[in-house]
Amino acid sequence: MQIHGHSSIDKKHPISLYSSKQLYAMEQAWFSEGHDSFGLMQQAAWQMAKHIEQLYEKKYLNHHSSASVNFSHRHNHQYRVSIWVGKGNNGGDGWLIAYYLKQAGWQVQIVTVGFEDSDFSNSDSDQVNSDKSDTTAISNSKSSITDAQKALQVARSANCKYERFEDSQNDLRSTALQADVYIDALFGIGLDRTPEGIYKQAIRAFNELTEQNNGLAIAVDIPSGVVASTGEVFDRIAIKADATLCLIARKFGLHTKDGVDYSGQVTDIPLIPYQVDNVAFEPVAKLITTGQAFSPRRQNSYKGSYGHVLVIGGNRIDGSQGMGGAAILSASSSMAAGAGKITVACHEAFHGALLTSLPDAMTINLHDAQGVQHLIKAASVVAIGMGLGRDDKAQALFVNYIQAAMTAKKPIVIDADGLYHLASLQLKNDKLISQLREYSTDNEVCLTPHSGEAAKLLNKKIHEIESDRLSAIKLCAQTYGGNWVLKGAGSLVLERGLDQEQVYVCGVGNAGMATAGMGDVLSGVIAGLLAQQDLEPEMRSLHQAVIIHGLAGDILVSQTNQYNSGKSDRGHLLIGQRGLQAQDMPVAIRHVMQLLVDS
Ligand SMILES: NC(=O)C1=CN([C@@H]2O[C@H](COP(=O)(O)OP(=O)(O)OC[C@H]3O[C@@H](n4cnc5c(N)ncnc54)[C@H](OP(=O)(O)O)[C@@H]3O)[C@@H](O)[C@H]2O)[C@@H](O)CC1
Ligand SMILES: [K+]
Structure with a gap:
């Protein structure tokens, strides 16, 4: 379901576009000033949860344009969200969105992709993905667990329901997977190769489910499968989003090549300044959607x-x-x-x-x-x-x-x-x-x-x-x-x-x-x-x-x-x-x- 393509873009001002390398550099600059990476993830998720509710209510009200509908439907229909999480920080965002939406009264179902049973351990001392580089999983200074793992624990402690896609993929029509809103938190700017095996199947299943259920598909940061720096989609395997909630800065890949077809309506969630040592990052490109106004011609002119x-x-x-x-x-x-x-x-x-x-x-x-x-x-x-x-x-x-x-x-x-x-x-x-x-x-x-x-x-x-x-x-x-x-x-x-x-x-x-x-x-x-x-x-x-x-x-x-x-x-x-x-x-x-x- 498309909301309205890219028409939400502020037409008067060009939008600065950045590569994933620049995004990681912005985050690192922010953290090196002493800011907490998990705090940033919480901020991101909290704001996204609010936007998700607004986007859904907008869709609901559009479908039921009668004024009498108002928000009262909330009393007889609990909003249902299905949140699909991967193992990186994009997935971390997903776990925290689940937590905030549950707090807001939503019926929340999380679908994990690529997780082993051991990933759901409660112990803080678990060495989760300790071989990851600083950029793909920012480890918390006080403990050895990653932000994504912390986010998982927050959601679990709030009793958010989750199941492994690997266990449920043969039963995609199960009620557990029926929802009004589907959130894609599988891959963000860390995607660097073709999603294969279980990831490919999960992306396909996500698209099928949203289509079948006329669900609203919302991508966290960027639709999984779209490469943030180039807009490329490998082998046509990517989430087809109605809306994308773009964190920190607008990604170049959302607006060129395949990205144009997969991103839907893009909303910015800026979170931190685009600078390091007080020097602003130069965008790789600017998105333009309208032309300069022409001045009227002089009366006293001729074809020459x-x-x-x-x-x-x-x-x-x-x-x-x-x-x-x-x-x-x-x-x-x-x-x-x-x-x-x-x-x-x-x-x-x-x-x-x-x-x-x-x-x-x-x-x-x-x-x-x-x-x-x-x-x-x-x-x-x-x-x-x-x-x-x-x-x-x-x-x-x-x-x-x-x-x-x-x-x-x-x-x-x-x-x-x-x-x-x-x-x-x-x-x-x-x-x-x-x-x-x-x-x-x-x-x-x-x-x-x-x-x-x-x-x-x-x-x-x-x-x-x-x-x-x-x-x-x-x-x-x-x-x-x-x-x-x-x-x-x-x-x-x-x-x-x-x-x-x-x-x-x-x-x-x-x-x-x-x-x-x-x-x-x-x-x-x-x-x-x-x-x-x-x-x-x-x-x-x-x-x-x-x-x-x-x-x-x-x-x-x-x-x-x-x-x-x-x-x-x-x-x-x-x-x-x-x-x-x-x-x-x-x-x-x-x-x-x-x-x-x-x-
Ligand atoms: N830093 C912060 O605090 C904040 C970060 N934020 C969020 O973090 C996101 C970036 O997170 P991220 O760097 O962890 O990357 P992400 O996109 O989740 O995935 C990387 C993982 O996927 C894997 N992988 C890649 N390609 C694959 C493939 N084809 N098939 C299979 N696996 C593949 C790759 O595995 P590996 O290469 O290590 O094997 C790695 O494990 C960003 O988009 C935003 O949402 C916000 O919360 C703001 C605060
Ligand atoms: K995503």
Whole structure:
């Protein structure tokens, strides 16, 4: 059961995102100042117990919207919670949540995973997991038992019922496992490998039970199975949470790659300062969900005030049908984003089609090298690569036009086949790569690969890119220079400043946008913004373009979106995620541009 995705995010302020290494460092800094680690776990659990009750009551009231329901249902229905605990500190949180919810009158059932009978011993002198490192189980200074073990004892002393998953897994329909709320406290930021054996079975069973019972699934800190620093889920084994209660600081992995699909609504429980020796930790990235407001245009302006985008692409290689659509989509999106003028350098075979769908554009033959070079000098921005083709002839054009754009000192956007050529030039140690890297230190160069293209650019396998997207985008920027978008769920944007770089995670957009042509649309929006010299740098930035693109996609598919009356311009039918087409985007982009002026 989904509450409402990521819509609870405070839209105005970017949210700082951290890696698990940073989280452990924050905790250690806090403990080294003399603060008690078990005290922190108690704080965490106490606050989570309160949030769990609120989330459940919100769900209950949503389902019974009649005012007469009020909270009186409490008298005839005791809330039931099933808390699944693992052996690390995430499990420790779970045991203490059980304790607090029991105190609050809930019917509590704990399911342990990976525990032996000896783990339930009462004796304080038990050496529990004494081989663990400081970071995976913080031992208490006064006794040898871990915080997680202490938490277990607290719950047991309060007579919280528990059973081993290993003993009950064949009887998942038993009343003991029926609940209103299911809490996932199996793994937190300590997960570092594929959950196998009993853990895999437990995660599957947890998901099945919540589904069958229409239970509310709440993850402690992060859904078990999602890697906090990367957002990766191994073999699709992870808890599917309706809500995540995120402890201390927001994890990067909740908002990119698979994490986006598993985390549900994220609530922060900050607990401690993000600093060591009074110096704040630098987040690895910032989550953005809305764009900068645009200032209205001056009355006294003309088309030249808003720049001239030159789109170079849309080739037709001998014997092929060609890729004219890529250039058309890019050009129409540039205009939708507010560019004053567009010229498209594409194969002559597509000039007719281009003018039919975009009569505002001018055209030139892609293979007219002299003419295109001349236009490069006149343009404000050059966007190159969309449907350019990958043969040697296309590569020669690419090199030629990039050289011309660098000589003319123009902002350059490189996408699709342009990225393919860059990758092959890099393999050949071609001097264009170092020239472009050098050029990008003083001039705007934007590059926009998806994971497959990034893999080519870095000469790696796609799964290597996917398993650590943050490192991949940084390596792209190091190798080629420039500002980057790594497209995908929770697209990453890397922008380089004078002496530092900033990574953003795009918190908008949807799976309907995973279709052909969407990348061409993005390249157009980027170029369209860059062309508008009247805008402040932040309003023309790469992350602004990515947000506009994502918001436009969301407007098209969201039935409840505040901006959408339930109609679109395509035959007044609402468009869903399935079947959303890149050609639907320009109208939505125009809409977003207007909303950002109004906001
Ligand atoms: N520090 C504090 O006081 C506070 C901490 N807090 C909480 O602690 C959480 C971090 O706790 P944690 O470091 O103990 O890690 P956690 O995620 O529970 O699991 C690690 C255990 O899982 C195991 N393991 C890993 N992967 C596995 C796999 N695939 N399959 C099987 N086993 C696997 C791993 O085993 P090992 O590698 O040692 O074999 C280890 O035993 C954090 O998310 C927050 O909830 C809050 O209470 C605030 C106060
Ligand atoms: K968890």
